[in-house]
Amino acid sequence: xxxxxxxxxxxxxxxGDQDIKALDHLSIDIEKGDFVxxxxxSGGGKTTLLNAIGGLDIPDSGExxxxxxxxxxMSKGQLADLRLANVGFVFQAxxxxxxxxxxxxxxxxxxxxxxxxxxxxxxxLAILEEVGLRDLEDRRPAExxxxxxxxxxxxxxxxxxxxxxxxxxxTANLDSRTSDELMELFTELNKNHSTTFVIAxxxxxxxxxxxxxxxxxxxxxxxxxxxxxx
Amino acid sequence: xNIVLRLxxxxxxxxxxxxxxxxxxxxxxxxxxxxxxxxxxxMYGLMIDNTLQVFSGHMQVQAPGxxxxxxxxxxxxxxxxxxxxxxxxxxxxxxxxRGWAFGLASSEERSYGIGIYGVEPEFEGNVSNIPGLIKxxxxxxxxxxxxxxxxxxxxxxxxxxxGDELTLLGSGLDGSFAAAVVTIVGVFESGVKEIDRNIAxxxxxxxxxxxxxxxxxxxxxxxxxxxxxxxxxERRIAATLxxxxxxxxxxxxxxxxxxxxxxxMSSAFFMYGILVILVAFSVLNTQLMSVLERTHEFGVxxxxxxxxxxxGRLVMLETTLMGLIGFLLGAAVGALLTYWFSVNGLSxxxxxxxxxxxNLPGRVYPQVSxxxxxxxxxxxxxxxxxxxxxxxxxxxxxxxxxxxxTI
Ligand SMILES: Nc1ncnc2c1ncn2[C@@H]1O[C@H](COP(=O)(O)OP(=O)(O)OP(=O)(O)O)[C@@H](O)[C@H]1O
Ligand SMILES: [Mg+2]
Numbered sequence: 001x002x003x004x005x006x007x008x009x010x011x012x013x014x015x016g017d018q019d020i021k022a023l024d025h026l027s028i029d030i031e032k033g034d035f036v037x038x039x040x041x042s043g044g045g046k047t048t049l050l051n052a053i054g055g056l057d058i059p060d061s062g063e064x065x066x067x068x069x070x071x072x073x074m075s076k077g078q079l080a081d082l083r084l085a086n087v088g089f090v091f092q093a094x095x096x097x098x099x100x101x102x103x104x105x106x107x108x109x110x111x112x113x114x115x116x117x118x119x120x121x122x123x124x125l126a127i128l129e130e131v132g133l134r135d136l137e138d139r140r141p142a143e144x145x146x147x148x149x150x151x152x153x154x155x156x157x158x159x160x161x162x163x164x165x166x167x168x169x170x171t172a173n174l175d176s177r178t179s180d181e182l183m184e185l186f187t188e189l190n191k192n193h194s195t196t197f198v199i200a201x202x203x204x205x206x207x208x209x210x211x212x213x214x215x216x217x218x219x220x221x222x223x224x225x226x227x228x229x230x
Numbered sequence: 231x232n233i234v235l236r237l238x239x240x241x242x243x244x245x246x247x248x249x250x251x252x253x254x255x256x257x258x259x260x261x262x263x264x265x266x267x268x269x270x271x272x273m274y275g276l277m278i279d280n281t282l283q284v285f286s287g288h289m290q291v292q293a294p295g296x297x298x299x300x301x302x303x304x305x306x307x308x309x310x311x312x313x314x315x316x317x318x319x320x321x322x323x324x325x326x327x328r329g330w331a332f333g334l335a336s337s338e339e340r341s342y343g344i345g346i347y348g349v350e351p352e353f354e355g356n357v358s359n360i361p362g363l364i365k366x367x368x369x370x371x372x373x374x375x376x377x378x379x380x381x382x383x384x385x386x387x388x389x390x391x392x393g394d395e396l397t398l399l400g401s402g403l404d405g406s407f408a409a410a411v412v413t414i415v416g417v418f419e420s421g422v423k424e425i426d427r428n429i430a431x432x433x434x435x436x437x438x439x440x441x442x443x444x445x446x447x448x449x450x451x452x453x454x455x456x457x458x459x460x461x462x463x464e465r466r467i468a469a470t471l472x473x474x475x476x477x478x479x480x481x482x483x484x485x486x487x488x489x490x491x492x493x494x495m496s497s498a499f500f501m502y503g504i505l506v507i508l509v510a511f512s513v514l515n516t517q518l519m520s521v522l523e524r525t526h527e528f529g530v531x532x533x534x535x536x537x538x539x540x541x542g543r544l545v546m547l548e549t550t551l552m553g554l555i556g557f558l559l560g561a562a563v564g565a566l567l568t569y570w571f572s573v574n575g576l577s578x579x580x581x582x583x584x585x586x587x588x589n590l591p592g593r594v595y596p597q598v599s600x601x602x603x604x605x606x607x608x609x610x611x612x613x614x615x616x617x618x619x620x621x622x623x624x625x626x627x628x629x630x631x632x633x634x635x636t637i
Contacts, residue, residue: 056533057631076626077537084535095530095634099240111233112536156534 002065003164003196004030004053009062009072011048011219022048023059024219032163033194035187037201037210045219046200047092050166053198054087055079067163084113088157090167092200095153096141102152103128103137109160127155130185132178146173154182158189165189167199171206183209234540238547245520252516253556256610259509260560261567263502263606265596268568269576270498272596274491278457278480283359284420285347286483287451288460291316291467294476296448297483302331302403302441306475309447310350310434316450317353319470320463324454326353329437329447333400333408335380335430337388344384346398346430348437348447357451360418360431367392367416374435379416381426390414402442410440452477502606506613514617517549521621528625529633542622549618553611561607568598 011023022045030036038046051057052064055071056079064072067086071079083089088109096105106124115123128137131151141149150173157165165186171179187209189195199206207213215223242249282288291312296304306312306327313327329348334341351370355361360379361369370377378396385391394414402408412432420426438445452467454460460479467477481488521528528541575593 051631054533076532077539080532080535080537082535083533087535089533091530091533091634093634095526095533097237097527097530099237099244104236108233108531109534112534112540 001032001068002029003032003034003067004028004198005063005065006049006052007063007065009052009059009064011045011052011057011059021219023052025062026216026219026221027062028214028221028224030196030198032196033190035190035197035199035209035211037199037207037213038216039201039207039213040216042202044216046216047168048219049216050168050198050200053164054089054166055082084109086163088160088162088165090150090153090157090165090170092168092172096149096156098141101138101140102133102144102148105141105152106155106159109156113160115160123159124155127159128152131155132181147175147178150174151178151182158185158195161189161193162195164196164198167197167201169201169203170199171201171203176205179203179205234544234547238544238551241520241524241544242548242551248516248520249552252512253552253559255509255512256553256556256614257560257563259505260556260607260610261564262505263610264561264564264603265567265571266498266502267606268564268598268602269571269594269596270495271602272594274495275457276594277491278487280359281484281487282457282480283357283453284422284425285358285360285451286480287357288454288457289452289464289467289477289479290483291450291452291471291475291477292448293474297478300330300448302401305403305443305446305448306450307446309450310445312475313350313353313450316452316467316470320452320466322452323353324356325450325452326350326357327434327447328354328449328451329434329441329443330449331400331408331437331441333398335384335388336397336399337390337394340388342384342387342428344380344428344430346378346400346432346437348434348441348443349431350434354431357453360420360425360429363418363420364416365419367414369416370431370433371415372435373433374439375433376410376412376436377415378412378430378432379418380414380430381428382417382419383423383426384428384430385414385417387427392417398440400441402440403444403446404442406442408441410436412436502609506610509610510613510617513549513552513614514620517545517618517621518624520548521545521624525628525633525636528628529630529636532628533630533634538626538628541625541628545622545625546615546618549614549622553614556614557607557611560610561603564607565598565603568596568603571596572598 006026006028008025008027009023010025013020013022040046052059053066058072063070071082103124106127107120110120128134131154133148133151136148154170171182183206186197190197213225213227214221291306293304293306309327313325317325327350331346333344333346335344351373365382370379392414396412396414398410398412400408452463454463464477464479471477532538572595575595577593
């Protein structure tokens, strides 16, 4: 089954009187249960591609399919529902909700989904434990370090077991040990729940865990190789 | 707790000072509205009661043209039996017959043109406060005695007092010359200049004799239990009246009173309107600011899968919470303030003048009532919600990626 299919998508930004092709006739198929690593020099179009797959940004042309549904023609509300049900996002800037504690941030998606309070509690505490943030559940984002916030953001993205996790530089602020722990967690989810991962990263360590390495440059895929994950 | 509610509540206290300032504006205007509206309507009530209880009553039965042209011959025939019948049918004592004539009142030294009421002494006190305002002597007694009570200023002008005699000259119902000598039994002080200077009352029987009325009079005055009961009573009376008589309500009898109240009310409500709009704009300003500065965060929440409509509801909910606090505090403070004045009374400079015009006491005790307490704050609350609609609707246009790019 195909988790994500992009067909000939383009996205152009105007910067002054110059057109920047962030995505340039890009096509890619990602199977369910795949573990994809997106790599490119800075400005290569990774974030733009993730946003297009997550329905945060609509490409200028081409088709985007997620969970067998064509999403590039959906309304904002439908896209929101799709993300809520199927997609976990880890943003490049971790983007926690400042008025909510770590645990409440993690519970947020489940709460919008309408998961009962008890279930939310146990799930959020369990996932915080897994990302190594036990005892920090009552802190607000402003009271945590960058790496800790990043881990809360990861916990928030995976806690409701989405079919697809889109992560933009999830290890950017983490030391090597925490990075490895996080990647172990991702790999485990990938194995046990066949969660599909698409991760944009510069981090060599992350690349070792990927089943598939996709290299981009100037909005195009320049290299696409399968590899045996670490 | 519901996530939207929790977010709304926390967001409210993110800028506690700003929120309190906005709530403060609501509380201030709500307090003012509650107090002013309570005070204002207490004034109107007093104005109406006090004015109507001098002479006009809540309604009067008259000959059809009498109200606009007070000719002597526009009579109500057999006025006393009519009043008697109405008292029986309505089972009410606050109904009294009257006659009215102009005449010249002369003492040994001076003469003045005055208006003379012929009244039923035993019932007049039920429809008018004049009998209770006798300062000297006493009110009228027997219905055919040649007695008279006059206003205090008239007494001073004529240089007479209780026990003195007055000569009345006028014209009778048939146009003939009418004259009588009457004895002053009492002097009243109503506090209203025109009345104390120009009005006298004598028993209806004697009045009919002096002015050749042959049992006729000019009005049957009716006071309903309260102002609110008046329309019902009026309908009942109208149903029993013969064709040659009409019943006029207090608005017809005292057109100036209703107009004065309406004029005062429209200028007051114009001011209230401005106050409410100012509050609404301060809410609009606060909410617009708070939405703009949270653009980034709203982008995140939307990216996580919250529908834009739900975000709009969040902003509305924040405003509702803020508005509710303002509503409750404002209504409470306003009611307490009004209550304090309802016990201690209130007077302000310039009120004396108004008081004299409308026969009011110099001190007003505004009454606390649920309706008057809730009306102003409810309007403010409504406009508060309206003011938040625009900021809330703006969120529908929010684009998650662009929103997350702003800081
Ligand atoms: N909103 C925007 N307006 C103008 N240009 C944009 C906008 N967003 C992205 N771009 C441009 O599109 C190109 C691709 O950007 P994108 O963010 O996808 O790159 P990236 O691979 O994620 O880079 P990085 O590794 O630095 O995060 C860049 O040249 C960038 O300058
Ligand atoms: Mg990027």
